Amino acid sequence: METFKVAVLEEERKIGYHEVEKKQPKDKQVLIKVDSCAICTLEQRVYLGVMNRYPFAGGHEAAGVVEAVGKKVAGVKPGDKVAVRLLNSCGECYYCRNGHENQCVKSFIAETQECAMGPGGLSEYMMVSADDVYKVADDADLSHISITEPLACCVHSIENGKIELGNDVVVIGIGIMGALHIQLAKLKGARVIACELDEKRLEVAKKMGADILINSGKVDAVEEVKKLTDGRGADAVFCTVPVAALADQAVQMTGKLGRTVFYTSFHPDKPIEISPNKVHSSEQVITGTVNPSKKDFLAATRLLSAKIVDVSELISDRMSLDDLEAAFEKAILPDTYRIVVQPE
Ligand SMILES: [Zn+2]
Ligand SMILES: [Zn+2]
Structure with missing residues (x-):
């Protein structure tokens, strides 16, 4: 059985790594090899114990490369660089249906990984729905693309x-x-x-x-x-x-x-x-203003993909997924902008 690594916040300032089975995508699923995942305030609050949501598979600002797609996926193919909308919306509530999915009554219930609740971007791979995958340019820097979600906000x-x-x-x-x-x-x-x-x-x-x-x-x-x-x-x-x-x-x-x-x-x-x-x-x-809608997320991918917005000055450091504790400790410092975590 082939497995991949998922980082999980187990309790205050404690990170564990889980091995999860790597499966083949079905129908509308897309398997993504994570390149970069930025650490946002939400993850910092869980890390510091301000938000008690353990165990939590954090990381909602992720970008990567498509590794495999299910039979019914038409928008992306293996090798494509993508941003992933991980704080998704339910699609069923009043606001999702009237075009304001940022106001979804159930948003943030991301269950990307099998081992724990959460958006799950702090990992080597993610299995996500094709709806949440946004293709970017082949020459895009994926560490920059990981800033899509904050830019979309x-x-x-x-x-x-x-x-x-x-x-x-x-x-x-x-x-x-x-x-x-x-x-x-x-x-x-x-x-x-x-x-x-x-x-x-x-x-x-x-x-x-x-x-x-x-x-x-x-x-x-x-x-x-x-x-x-x-x-x-x-x-x-x-x-x-x-x-x-x-x-x-x-x-x-x-x-x-x-x-x-x-x-x-x-x-x-x-x-x-x-x-x-x-x-x-x-x-x-x-x-x-709260959360981005899908339209805002799409606009953010386009602004970064075409290099209209430049986030290079806002990435304070790139750190290894294996060194996640050090990455969090750096992310919480007041002078830090974004720390981008990258699997080896
Ligand atoms: Zn964020
Ligand atoms: Zn909804």
Whole structure:
């Protein structure tokens, strides 16, 4: 029996490796040899014990090469490079059926591997449904393609921000998500203002193409944005930091007809005050964004495949699947952007 390795988070800061039988794909199944899997916040929370979901086969940001396909698969063939949508949706609920599968009531119930629950990308192989496999260019760097899912989340967010050519756009927080927002907002034709406390991250914002940098530790970011926009406020503001005070700032620095997008979830979920009269008179839209739809995922694969978005600066390191504990320890450091895990 041929087997392959799957990494499983067994308990807080404890990783085990399971051997799983390598089978041949049936009908609409695709067998993928994993090349790269990035470590996201979800996996870090399980690793640190913030989320108690053991045993958990983590890894939902994966890319690889098709090894074999079932008889009914038409979209990909062995040898194709692919991204895999591992945080899939049920397909049966109200939201899946009205075209908003990112709002699926049952999403995240990924059961890719036989040995444990979870998306299962931290492994040597994955058996997935052809629906979830997206082909990319033959010359694509698969470590970059592993960033498809976070980019897709940002694509969804940018679409909710309804950016128009020449708009003033503020991105609050320049972690990997803020950095991707900057690149996408530039592609939409905006002047991008980056707000961040950390000078090193402001440097990243500049590399991503931000036009104006605001160190919000040194100046009042709301006042600064108003100054830059002749007192109007921005056309779209994206808050990517899980701090309620910054959500409040995001609302305040948004101008008439502007869109305020809460990209992140907030911890703790502290309520903020909103002036109903500001919203009434400005027609400001306050919205959020959660998970990518299939359309966003497809767009993200195309942006990376055609090298329209460049994530090379956002991959902090590539580490071995055999050294997963070290990879997690590095991923949780505050200065790390993405750690990409690669089987040997
Ligand atoms: Zn992710
Ligand atoms: Zn659903």
